[in-house]
Amino acid sequence: MCGIVGYIGNQKASPILINGLLRLEYRGYDSAGIAVMESGEISVMKDKGRVKNLYNIKGIDDLKGTVGIAHTRWATHGVPSKENSHPHKDNSGEFAVVHNGIIENYSDLKEFLTDKGYKFYSQTDTEVIPNLVHYYYNKDEKDDEQRLLRAVSRVCKDLKGSYAIELIYKNKPDMMIVVRKDSPLVIGKGYKENYISSDIPAILSFTKEFYLIDDNEIAVLTRDNVEFYNSDLEKIEKKIENIDWNATAAEKDGFDDYMLKEIYEQPNAVRETIGSRLPEEGVCIFDDLKFTKEYLSSINKIYIVACGTAMHAGLVGKNIFEKLCRINTEVDVASEFRYRDPIIDDKTLCIYISQSGETADTIAALKLAKSKGAKTLAISNVIGSSITREADYSIYTHAGPEIAVASTKAYTSQVVLMAVLAIYFAETLEQDNVAEIKELKRDILSLPGKVENALKCNKRVAEFARKVFQEKDMFFLGRGVDQTVALEGSLKLKEISYIHSEAYAAGELKHGPIALIEKGITVVGILTDPKLVEKSISNIQEVITRGAKTFIVTNQELLNNNFEMVIRIPEVNPLLSPIVSVIPLQLFAYHISKEKGLDVDKPRNLAKSVTVE
Numbered sequence: 001m002c003g004i005v006g007y008i009g010n011q012k013a014s015p016i017l018i019n020g021l022l023r024l025e026y027r028g029y030d031s032a033g034i035a036v037m038e039s040g041e042i043s044v045m046k047d048k049g050r051v052k053n054l055y056n057i058k059g060i061d062d063l064k065g066t067v068g069i070a071h072t073r074w075a076t077h078g079v080p081s082k083e084n085s086h087p088h089k090d091n092s093g094e095f096a097v098v099h100n101g102i103i104e105n106y107s108d109l110k111e112f113l114t115d116k117g118y119k120f121y122s123q124t125d126t127e128v129i130p131n132l133v134h135y136y137y138n139k140d141e142k143d144d145e146q147r148l149l150r151a152v153s154r155v156c157k158d159l160k161g162s163y164a165i166e167l168i169y170k171n172k173p174d175m176m177i178v179v180r181k182d183s184p185l186v187i188g189k190g191y192k193e194n195y196i197s198s199d200i201p202a203i204l205s206f207t208k209e210f211y212l213i214d215d216n217e218i219a220v221l222t223r224d225n226v227e228f229y230n231s232d233l234e235k236i237e238k239k240i241e242n243i244d245w246n247a248t249a250a251e252k253d254g255f256d257d258y259m260l261k262e263i264y265e266q267p268n269a270v271r272e273t274i275g276s277r278l279p280e281e282g283v284c285i286f287d288d289l290k291f292t293k294e295y296l297s298s299i300n301k302i303y304i305v306a307c308g309t310a311m312h313a314g315l316v317g318k319n320i321f322e323k324l325c326r327i328n329t330e331v332d333v334a335s336e337f338r339y340r341d342p343i344i345d346d347k348t349l350c351i352y353i354s355q356s357g358e359t360a361d362t363i364a365a366l367k368l369a370k371s372k373g374a375k376t377l378a379i380s381n382v383i384g385s386s387i388t389r390e391a392d393y394s395i396y397t398h399a400g401p402e403i404a405v406a407s408t409k410a411y412t413s414q415v416v417l418m419a420v421l422a423i424y425f426a427e428t429l430e431q432d433n434v435a436e437i438k439e440l441k442r443d444i445l446s447l448p449g450k451v452e453n454a455l456k457c458n459k460r461v462a463e464f465a466r467k468v469f470q471e472k473d474m475f476f477l478g479r480g481v482d483q484t485v486a487l488e489g490s491l492k493l494k495e496i497s498y499i500h501s502e503a504y505a506a507g508e509l510k511h512g513p514i515a516l517i518e519k520g521i522t523v524v525g526i527l528t529d530p531k532l533v534e535k536s537i538s539n540i541q542e543v544i545t546r547g548a549k550t551f552i553v554t555n556q557e558l559l560n561n562n563f564e565m566v567i568r569i570p571e572v573n574p575l576l577s578p579i580v581s582v583i584p585l586q587l588f589a590y591h592i593s594k595e596k597g598l599d600v601d602k603p604r605n606l607a608k609s610v611t612v613e
C-alpha cells in the first residue's frame with residue numbers, strides 16, 4: 001500500500017524520484033522519503049506528510065547523486081512519522097531499503113536480529129530487511145560479484161508476507177537490487193539509465209520500454225544493464241514490453257481534480273472498452289478468449305469476486321450473466337471468499353474484477369480458486385498487473401489510467417465489459433435468445449452517447465449538493481439493479497465526503513431502517529427499472545411523509561412529483577442502467593466533497609491500490 005520509485009543513470013536522481021512519487025501518491029501519502037548515493041555515502045531525506053513536503057527538507061535540492069530510491073507511504077506498522085518513513089538503513093548505515101507490502105513475520109525476525117545485537121529505531125516491519133541483508137552479507141565468506149545478490153536472495157527466504165523492495169549499498173554505488181513477491185514492481189529501461197516504479201504511469205514520461213518482474217524474481221540494475229534471476233539465483237531472460245500509453249493521459253487535462261476528469265472520461269472509456277469486441281454485424285469477439293461451447297456448457301457456476309466498487313460492478317454483472325447465459329452466478333467480497341472455503345471445482349468459472357489488478361485480497365481469492373481446480377478469468381484495467389499474470393485468462397477494460405482514489409470510469413467500464421462478455425458466452429453457448437441479444441448489443445453500442453447525455457446533469461447535481469453538504473447521514477434506495485447502484489452511490493459518498501450513508505433495497509426499509517428517517521434527512525432514490533419504479537415510488541413516499549428530502553435519479557416520467565430534485569437520465573435496457581444512473585451519483589459525491597473543501601482525489605485513510613490485506 002505504498003509507492004516506490006528508483007533511478008540509476010547519469011541525471012540528478014532526486015527530481016526524478018520526487019516526480020515519480022508524486023504520481024504514486026494514490027498508493028499512499030502519509031510520509032515520503034528518498035535515499036541518494038552521495039559522494040560515497042547514502043543520504044536519506046524523509047518526513048511525515050505528503051510528497052510535496054520533501055521540497056521543504058533542507059539540502060534536498062543540493063543532492064547531486066545519480067542513483068537513488070524513493071517511497072511514499074501508507075502506514076501499516078507504526079504511525080505516520082519521520083522515524084517510520086522509508087528509506088530505512090541498517091545499523092551500519094551501509095544499506096538502504098524501501099519496501100511496499102507487509103512482512104508478516106517481522107517480530108520473529110526482529111527478535112532474531114536483536115539477539116545478534118542489532119538495534120531498531122522505527123516501529124516498522126521494513127527495518128528488519130536492511131539489517132538482515134547486512135547480517136547475511138557479512139556472514140558470507142565468499143567476497144565475489146554475487147555476494148550482495150546472495151544476501152538479498154537469502155533474506156527473501158526468511159521473509160513471509162508481501163514485498164516489493166529496492167536496495168542500495170554504499171560500497172556498490174553503481175548498482176541497485178530489486179525484488180518482488182505479491183507486490184507490484186516494474187522496471188523502465190532507458191538509454192544508459194534505468195527506472196523502477198510500482199506502476200507504469202509514474203515513469204511513463206521517462207520511458208516506454210518496461211520489464212515486468214514476476215513474483216520471487218530479483219533484478220540487478222546498473223546504468224547500462226538489467227539482469228534477472230530466479231529465487232535459486234539462476235539467470236533468466238525477460239522480454240521488454242512496449243507500453244504505448246500517452247503520458248499526458250495521466251494528467252488532469254484542465255479539470256480541477258482527477259476524479260472529475262475521470263467522470264467526464266466515461267463516454268470514451270466505455271467506447272474503448274467496447275472497442276472492436278462488438279461488431280454491428282456478426283458475433284462478439286474476444287481475441288484473448290478461446291472458450292468453446294463444450295467448455296462453457298460444462299460450467300455450473302460463475303463466481304464474481306472483487307472488492308469495493310469492483311464488487312459493485314460484479315453485482316450488476318451477476319444479473320447479466322444469469323439473464324443471458326442462464327448460469328447460476330454468485331458475487332462475493334474477496335476478503336470473505338478467500339477465508340470461507342467456497343464450494344468450487346473444475347466446473348466453476350471464477351471471474352476476478354480489479355481496476356488496479358493489485359488488490360491483495362482479490363489476488364489471494366484467485367489463487368485459492370486455482371488451487372481448487374477452477375478456471376480463473378481476470379478483468380483489469382492495468383496491462384501486466386499481478387492479477388492478470390496469475391489468472392488463466394485476462395481481459396482488459398482499456399479505460400485508461402484511473403488516478404483518483406474514488407473509482408468512477410473503472411466501474412462503468414467493468415460493467416460494460418461484463419455485458420459484452422456475457423453476450424460472448426451466450427453466443428458461444430448458442431442460447432436461443434438471439435433477439436434479446438441483438439437488442440442488448442444495440443443498447444451497449446448506444447451507451448457512450450447516453451453517458452455523455454447523463455453528464456449534462458452536472459450543474460443541477462452541484463446545486464443540490466450545495467443544499468445538503470453539511471448533513472451527517474443519507475440513504476440510498478433502489479430495487480433490483482437500482483439497489484446495486486445505490487450501493488455504489490453510497491460508497492462514493494462515504495469515501496470522499498465522509499458523510500455516513502446507507503444503501504438499502506427499498507422494500508427492506510420498513511423492516512428496520514425506516515426508524516432512522518427523520519425530518520430533513522436526504523434520501524437518494526434510484527428509479528430506472530420500469531417494472532419496479534411504482535413500487536420504489538411508494539417507498540420514497542413513505543420517507544417523504546416522515547420529512548425526508550429526496551434526490552431522485554430516474555429515466556421515467558414521474559407524474560406525482562413532490563421530490564426535492566429529479567435528475568432525468570436517458571433510458572436504456574434495465575440490465576445496463578447502472579452505467580448511466582451511476583453518473584449523477586458520482587457527481588453528487590464529488591460536489592459534496594468539493595463543498596466541504598476536502599481533497600477529492602486523496603480521501604483520508606484510503607489508498608488507490610490496496611496491496612495489503
Ligand code: M6R
Nearest residue numbers: 308309310354355356359406407
Ligand atoms: O483496484 P481494485 O479494483 O481491485 O480496487 C478495489 C477497491 O479497493 C476499489 O474499488 C475501492 O473500493 C475504490 N476506492 C472505490 O471508489
